[in-house]
Amino acid sequence: EIVLTQSPGTLSLSPGERATLSCRASQNFDGVSLAWYQQKHGQAPRLLIYGASSRPTGIPDRFSGSGSGTDFTLTISRLEPEDFAVYHCQQYGISPITFGPGTKVEI
Amino acid sequence: HVELVQSGAEVKKPGASVKVSCKASGYTFSSYYIHWVRQAPGQGLEWMGVINPSGGSSTIYAQRFQGRVAMTKDPSTSTVYMELSSLRSEDTAVYYCARKWIGDACDIWGQGTMVTVSS
Numbered sequence: 401e402i403v404l405t406q407s408p409g410t411l412s413l414s415p416g417e418r419a420t421l422s423c424r425a426s427q428n429f430d431g432v433s434l435a436w437y438q439q440k441h442g443q444a445p446r447l448l449i450y451g452a453s454s455r456p457t458g459i460p461d462r463f464s465g466s467g468s469g470t471d472f473t474l475t476i477s478r479l480e481p482e483d484f485a486v487y488h489c490q491q492y493g494i495s496p497i498t499f500g501p502g503t504k505v506e507i
Numbered sequence: 508h509v510e511l512v513q514s515g516a517e518v519k520k521p522g523a524s525v526k527v528s529c530k531a532s533g534y535t536f537s538s539y540y541i542h543w544v545r546q547a548p549g550q551g552l553e554w555m556g557v558i559n560p561s562g563g564s565s566t567i568y569a570q571r572f573q574g575r576v577a578m579t580k581d582p583s584t585s586t587v588y589m590e591l592s593s594l595r596s597e598d599t600a601v602y603y604c605a606r607k608w609i610g611d612a613c614d615i616w617g618q619g620t621m622v623t624v625s626s
Contacts, residue, residue: 435612437552444603444619445552450612488552492611496569497542499552 402426402491404500411505419476421487421503423467429493431468439502440485448487449474479505509533511541511604511617518623524592527620529604536585537561540607543578543589545600546619553600557607558587594624 403426413419423434434452437445447456449465452472462477476483484507489500514528529541543555558578559565566578577590591598602620605613 433610435610444616445605445613446616447608447612447614450609454609456608456614490552490612495567497554497611499544499554501551 401496402429402494402498404489404491404498406487406489406500406503408503409501411503412507413479413505414507415479415481417479419474419479419483419505421474421476421505423472423474423489423500425470425472425491428470429491431493433491433493434465434467434472435490435492436463436465436474437488437490438483438485439488445488476505509606509615511606511615513602513604513617513620516621516623518625519594521595521624521626523594523624524590525594525622526588526590527602527604527622529587529589529617531560531585531587531606534606536582541578541587542605542607542611542613543576544603544605544613546603547597547600550600555589555602557611560587591622594622596624598622599624 405424407422432452436449439445448463453465464475466473486502486504488502512530517525519525540557540559542557545553556568560580575592580587604617606615608614
């Protein structure tokens with residue numbers, strides 16, 4: 401199965417700063433079947449990015465996804481107070497679906 | 508309003524089974540597959556399997572749960588179920604259902620069901 405590694409484990413930033421989160425896959429899949437989710441404490445995950453770089457309706461444009469092959473990035477251009485959370489990447493190109501361990505973005 | 512509403516928290520003894528429900532509303536039930544994902548305390552997300560709510564009995568289970576998990580549906584109530592048997596302490600987790608949207612990205616998630624396995 402594809403193992404996803406996320407780095408850093410924890411990112412300490414301030415509101416207004418830029419956050420760059422990495423997700424690396426142990427092998428190539430189709431290069432686009434990657435999603436990012438935001439999860440706040442005690443809540444279900446929320447879809448932020450699908451297809452590596454597409455945003456669902458309602459997701460602010462400060463969130464952007466990029467990458468291909470085995471290396472993917474989630475960028476939050478200017479952190480808002482509500483963006484402090486855990487971010488998970490997910491690959492769905494090759495079964496079984498797998499998730500990364502998450503990156504915590506904290507103040 | 509599109510939502511998935513799950514059943515309440517469960518406490519089970521080792522060796523027992525648990526059945527979690529996930530009721531869909533606000534959209535055509537048969538049009539979207541439902542995934543099940545779990546999250547142990549302080550851990551990441553783990554995919555368990557997926558069910559096609561439309562006709563037949565199409566399910567795909569993660570290999571590590573094969574033989575222990577069963578996903579079923581009741582179209583008359585727009586509800587899917589996930590039953591996990593032979594529970595052990597390591598199965599203590601929050602269990603989520605989630606709607607498959609584009610590819611297998613999940614756009615709508617249930618609120619989660621805490622399952623605690625303890626003697």
